[in-house]
Amino acid sequence: MLPMKATVERLPGLDEQFIKPLPEMEPGQFEQWAALLKQRTGMRLPDNRMSFLVTNLGMRMRELGIADFQTYYDYVTSGREGMVEWGHLVHHLTVHETRFLRHESVLALIIQHCLPADSADCPTEPLSIDVWSVGCSTGEEPYSVAMAIDDRMRQLDAPYFLGMMASDISRAALATGRMGSYSHQKVREIEPRWLRNYFTETDTGRFQVSEELRKRICFNHLNILQVDDAPIGKMNIILCLNLLIYFDREQRIQIANTLADHLLPDGMLILGVGELLNWKHPHMKRFPYANTLAFQHQ
Ligand SMILES: C[S@@+](CC[C@H](N)C(=O)[O-])C[C@H]1O[C@@H](n2cnc3c(N)ncnc32)[C@H](O)[C@@H]1O
Known part of the structure; x- marks a missing residue:
């Protein structure tokens, strides 16, 4: 089980967590995440969206204090906690741009x-x-x-x-x-x-x-x-x-x-x-x- 509120509980390490760069995403990992997104939301993530994925997964992983993409993937895809976490993540991975009287x-x-x-x-x-x-x-x-x-x-x-x-x-x-x-x-x-x-x-x-x-x-x-x-x-x-x-x-x-x-x-x-x-x-x-x-x- 991963520490859902790690950033709150480990406040002294918070700065370190934010400063630490995330690891590179391997092409295989990108495909894995893109397939999950497609399967669960229907959205397709073109190959040139790797930086979008890395940035947005990274934001959520930093909140949780998770350092690598595979650990986070395994977490999101397992059990009830994974489903709850997916609910948070989907907000980071979807585009919400809108405005009053847009159309x-x-x-x-x-x-x-x-x-x-x-x-x-x-x-x-x-x-x-x-x-x-x-x-x-x-x-x-x-x-x-x-x-x-x-x-x-x-x-x-x-x-x-x-x-x-x-x-x-x-x-x-x-x-x-x-x-x-x-x-x-x-x-x-x-x-x-x-x-x-x-x-x-x-x-x-x-x-x-x-x-x-x-x-x-x-x-x-x-x-x-x-x-x-x-x-x-x-x-x-x-x-x-x-x-x-x-x-x-x-x-x-x-x-x-x-x-x-x-x-x-x-x-x-x-x-x-x-x-x-x-x-x-x-x-x-x-x-x-x-x-x-x-x-x-x-
Ligand atoms: C760019 S916003 C569009 C907002 C508004 N319709 C407009 O035109 O201003 C797209 C919205 O679609 C939602 N969305 C993406 N995939 C979805 C899905 N599979 N089912 C329902 N909503 C989804 C996103 O969460 C996001 O809020």
Whole structure:
């Protein structure tokens, strides 16, 4: 059993641990780690990503006080503790880059084509809108979509229910999203009116997403390759942005097919531009809209 809290327990040796360079990674070890990553997350790690792997494994190994890649590999791949450790490591090995309003054309598409066009178009009963943000990272994407939808529905003065599922493989990223507390730097792109409506500035200068918005979003741990086992209902809108790029074509198709199966009739699947070329699905039709890659369920 390895000392999980070694850095805390061995504080006197901490500096030494940080200064000590990690050993070189052998090509065979790189292949071993790349295969593990592919098997467990589906992500492929090209050969030129060795330095990415070394840096990110190294960060975690230093936290644990482990000095060589093989010992860490054996630890991660054995027993229940290994599974727990994998949960931490996967956060270091996945890319979480995201930001509020990152995909403005996607928000415009949702407002113009997934919501009522005007008040006369609104049903008398509250409209139910179910959205799934796949690979939601730290929450900026689902919150952006929720703000855009809420803002539009308020303009239309139309009652509605928004149920949003936001899923990711990284529990650490999900915890940040669930908390909904962001730095000033993170919210700088958000227009003042939205900041006022959907955030509260805290004493510490952070911006807290309103309770009203947070309670509409359910953050769930989910590996997109294991969706079949998850009890997920049908959605009006599914976003899968900046995620498929990490998978090979066969897996991209498999993921898109699975997501298509989770759409309601007329539902919209929105992928990252260029992330899936020449995809054909019997129930999905390309929905042309500038700077987006969207498909509508027929
Ligand atoms: C680059 S971020 C994209 C965030 C957001 N969709 C956006 O476009 O701003 C990719 C996210 O996908 C998640 N991810 C990677 N592999 C995954 C998998 N197999 N299942 C679910 N999420 C995964 C990562 O943890 C990361 O948070």
